[in-house]
Amino acid sequence: MSVASEPLLAIRDLTVEFDQGDHFVQALHGVDIVIERGQSVGIVGESGCGKSITWLAVLGLLGSRARCAGSVKLDGEQILNRPDRELTRIRGSRIAMIFQDPASSLNPVHRIGRQIGEVLMLHRGLTGRAARAEAHRLLDRVGISNALQRLDEYPHELSGGMNQRAMIAMALAGEPDLLIADEPTTALDATIQAQILDLLHELRCENDMGLVLVSHDLGVVADMAERVAVMYCGRVIEESPGDRLFDAPRHPYTRGLMAALPDIDGPKRRLKSIAGTVPPPRHLPPGCAFGPRCAHATPECATHRPDLRPAGAPRHRAACLHTDLIADSLDTGLAVPEAADAEWETA
Amino acid sequence: MALLRVRELKRHYDVRLPGGLMGRRAKLKAVDGISFDVEKGKTLGLVGESGCGKSTTAKLVLGLIPANAGSITFDGKPVTASHDAAWRAMRRRMQMIYQDPLGALDRRLPIADQIGEPLVIHEPGLAASYRRERVAELMAAVGLRRDQAGSYPHELSGGQRQRVIIARALALSPDFLVCDEPVSALDVSIQAQVLNLLEDLRAKNGFASLFISHDLKVVRQMSNRVAVMYLGLIVEEGPPEAIFHDPMHPYTRALVSAIPTPARRGRRERIVLQGDPPNPVDKPAGCPFHPRCPSAMDICRTTPPKLIGHGPRRVACHLHDDAPETRLIAAE
Known part of the structure; x- marks a missing residue:
C-alpha cells in the first residue's frame, strides 16, 4: 500500500461523548470527512453543531472527560486516541491549528519571537540565530511589516489582525501538511478579514498545504473552500464541491x-x-x-x-x-x- | 422635520499613552463632528469597523454620556445628558437594544418581570392586572410562549433572550429605538428570525431606529439610509442601494468589496486595504483614511474633506470634491 493513494486525513464514523458525571452527552454522532493533500475544505454550521469539537478530537485536545471513538487516519495511520507523547509529534508539525481569538491563544507574557522560536525548536530543531532568522522570515511572509522589531514585542502591542498573522506564522513554523483554521476571522474587522483570507489562500497554494476552514459564515467558506461540509447536531448532513x-x-x-x-x-x-x-x-x-x-x-x-x-x-x-x-x-x-x-x- | 437631528456632534476622551512617568496626555476622538437626521418611522444604519465610534454615537444620542460639542434634537427638543425629569420623559420614547442579551438582562428576575419593568418605572399608576396583560401581549408580539413568563434568562436560548430584550424595549411603545449590534451574537437561522421580527414590529408600531452593525448585509436588510463611519467621522451617507452597489468613497468601496457572500464566490475582485485601521488617538492629519487609501492625493494629506451632497447621498472625499453638476458639464 503506497502512502500516496491514501487521503491526507480520513475521519470515519467519529463519535465524541462527554462525561457529565452521572451520564454521557453525545456531541458527535458519526462524522465522516476526507481531506486530500492540498485541498481546502470548509466546515459550516451553527454553534453547538460539533464543527470545532471534530478537530479538537482529531488532535486529541478534548481532555479526559471526552470519550472518542471511530477512526482518524493521517496518511493511513490511525491517530485517534493515541497517547499524548505520540500526538505531540503530529500537532504543529503535521497538523497545525489556529483559533478564533488570537489574543487568548498567544501567551501574553512572552515575546512573539520566542513563541515562534518554541515551535521551531520543537518541530525543526532550530535554535539561537537560525531560529530567529526563520521566525523573522515567517513574520515577513505573513505580511507583518517591520518584522524584525515585532519579534521582540508582546501580543498586547500588536493589533488583532497582526496577532492573527503571528498565529498563522506559528502554525506555519512546523511546516504542516494540514492547517485547521477555526473561525480565523470571526473576531476581526471586515477589511482585516479580507487580508487574512487572502493570506491563507496564498499560503495554501504556495506550500501545497491542506486547509480546513471552520466557520459559521457561509460567505467566508464559499470564498475559500473547494469542498464544503455542512454540520448539524453532531453530524455532517451535506457535503459537496463548493460550487455545487x-x-x-x-x-x-x-x-x-x-x-x-x-x-x-x-x-x-x-x-x-x-x-x-x-x-x-x-x-x-x-x-x-x-x-x-x-x-x-x-x-x-x-x-x-x-x-x-x-x-x-x-x-x-x-x-x-x-x-x-x-x-x-x-x-x-x-x-x-x-x-x-x-x-x-x-x- | 426629522425626528432625530444630530449636528456636529463630538465626543473626545482624555487618555494617557505610554511615555514618561505618568504617561503622555492625548485626546481620543471617538466621535469627531458628525451630523445626520433620522426621519420618523425610518431606519438609519450605521456601519464601520471597531473603534470607528458607532457605539459612542448610540450612547450620545440617548444622552447616556455627555457630548463635548454639537447638538442632538429629538422631536424638536434638545437631548441633554443631565438625567433630570425632562430627560426621563424623553427616554420613555427612546429605547435601546443591546448586543449581548444575557448581559443586558437581570439573571435573578423572571423575564415577565423584566419586560414589565419599564411600565413599573414610567407608569407607576398602572393596575397590576393591566400590566400583566400588556406583558402577555408583548411576549406574544415577539414570539415568546405564555408559559415562558416565569423563566429566567439562563433557561432561554440566545434568540429567545434577544426577544425578551426587544419586548422590554417596546413595552412603552417608543418612537425611537437604538439597536446596537442586535444580531451579532446570534446564529444565522436565529438572526433571520430576529431581523424579520424587528422589521414586522417596525411596520406595525412605526418606530424610527438607529441600527448599528459591523455586518453590511444585515444593515442593508434593515435600513432606509446608511451612514459609513471611519475614525469618528461619517465618510459616506445615503440610500443603501446607492452605498452598497455604487459606493463613491474609497473606504466604502473596500468595505463593500470585502464582504464574502456565497453569490460572489470565485470572483476575487476584493479591494484589500493595506494596514490596520489607525488608532483614534493618533488620527492622521487631513483625510483620516489617506494612509490606507489606494487613491490618496497630496491634498488628502493636508486638508480634511467635507461631506458634500451628490444627489441623494453625501460623500467626504477629495475625489468627489467637485459638485456633480460641474462634473457633468465637464464630461460633456
Whole structure:
C-alpha cells in the first residue's frame, strides 16, 4: 500500500461523548470527512453543531472527560486516541491549528519571537540565530511589516489582525501538511478579514498545504473552500464541491441557512428564517435531527435517521430522505423574491 | 422635520499613552463632528469597523454620556445628558437594544418581570392586572410562549433572550429605538428570525431606529439610509442601494468589496486595504483614511474633506470634491 493513494486525513464514523458525571452527552454522532493533500475544505454550521469539537478530537485536545471513538487516519495511520507523547509529534508539525481569538491563544507574557522560536525548536530543531532568522522570515511572509522589531514585542502591542498573522506564522513554523483554521476571522474587522483570507489562500497554494476552514459564515467558506461540509447536531448532513453546494443545495437545512442569509447584491428580499431552534445535545429528536424544524418532514423522518446518500451530482451527498423531492420542488426558487415581498423594495 | 437631528456632534476622551512617568496626555476622538437626521418611522444604519465610534454615537444620542460639542434634537427638543425629569420623559420614547442579551438582562428576575419593568418605572399608576396583560401581549408580539413568563434568562436560548430584550424595549411603545449590534451574537437561522421580527414590529408600531452593525448585509436588510463611519467621522451617507452597489468613497468601496457572500464566490475582485485601521488617538492629519487609501492625493494629506451632497447621498472625499453638476458639464 503506497502512502500516496491514501487521503491526507480520513475521519470515519467519529463519535465524541462527554462525561457529565452521572451520564454521557453525545456531541458527535458519526462524522465522516476526507481531506486530500492540498485541498481546502470548509466546515459550516451553527454553534453547538460539533464543527470545532471534530478537530479538537482529531488532535486529541478534548481532555479526559471526552470519550472518542471511530477512526482518524493521517496518511493511513490511525491517530485517534493515541497517547499524548505520540500526538505531540503530529500537532504543529503535521497538523497545525489556529483559533478564533488570537489574543487568548498567544501567551501574553512572552515575546512573539520566542513563541515562534518554541515551535521551531520543537518541530525543526532550530535554535539561537537560525531560529530567529526563520521566525523573522515567517513574520515577513505573513505580511507583518517591520518584522524584525515585532519579534521582540508582546501580543498586547500588536493589533488583532497582526496577532492573527503571528498565529498563522506559528502554525506555519512546523511546516504542516494540514492547517485547521477555526473561525480565523470571526473576531476581526471586515477589511482585516479580507487580508487574512487572502493570506491563507496564498499560503495554501504556495506550500501545497491542506486547509480546513471552520466557520459559521457561509460567505467566508464559499470564498475559500473547494469542498464544503455542512454540520448539524453532531453530524455532517451535506457535503459537496463548493460550487455545487451553493448553486444546488439539497438538504433542507443547507437551503434554510442560505435563505436566512441577507445578501449585499441583488434585490432586497424578506429573509426566510428556519423555524424553531437547534435542539440541545441531550434531547435530540429520534430520526432526523432536523425533522422538527423541517418544512418537508414526513412521518418517516421521525423514525429513520438518514445517512449521507448521493444527491444528484458526483461527490455530492446529503443526509435527507427527500432529496429528490426537494430538488424538484425548489430548484427554481431559492433566491428569487416572492411577489408578496415586493413592498420590501423600500423607499 | 426629522425626528432625530444630530449636528456636529463630538465626543473626545482624555487618555494617557505610554511615555514618561505618568504617561503622555492625548485626546481620543471617538466621535469627531458628525451630523445626520433620522426621519420618523425610518431606519438609519450605521456601519464601520471597531473603534470607528458607532457605539459612542448610540450612547450620545440617548444622552447616556455627555457630548463635548454639537447638538442632538429629538422631536424638536434638545437631548441633554443631565438625567433630570425632562430627560426621563424623553427616554420613555427612546429605547435601546443591546448586543449581548444575557448581559443586558437581570439573571435573578423572571423575564415577565423584566419586560414589565419599564411600565413599573414610567407608569407607576398602572393596575397590576393591566400590566400583566400588556406583558402577555408583548411576549406574544415577539414570539415568546405564555408559559415562558416565569423563566429566567439562563433557561432561554440566545434568540429567545434577544426577544425578551426587544419586548422590554417596546413595552412603552417608543418612537425611537437604538439597536446596537442586535444580531451579532446570534446564529444565522436565529438572526433571520430576529431581523424579520424587528422589521414586522417596525411596520406595525412605526418606530424610527438607529441600527448599528459591523455586518453590511444585515444593515442593508434593515435600513432606509446608511451612514459609513471611519475614525469618528461619517465618510459616506445615503440610500443603501446607492452605498452598497455604487459606493463613491474609497473606504466604502473596500468595505463593500470585502464582504464574502456565497453569490460572489470565485470572483476575487476584493479591494484589500493595506494596514490596520489607525488608532483614534493618533488620527492622521487631513483625510483620516489617506494612509490606507489606494487613491490618496497630496491634498488628502493636508486638508480634511467635507461631506458634500451628490444627489441623494453625501460623500467626504477629495475625489468627489467637485459638485456633480460641474462634473457633468465637464464630461460633456
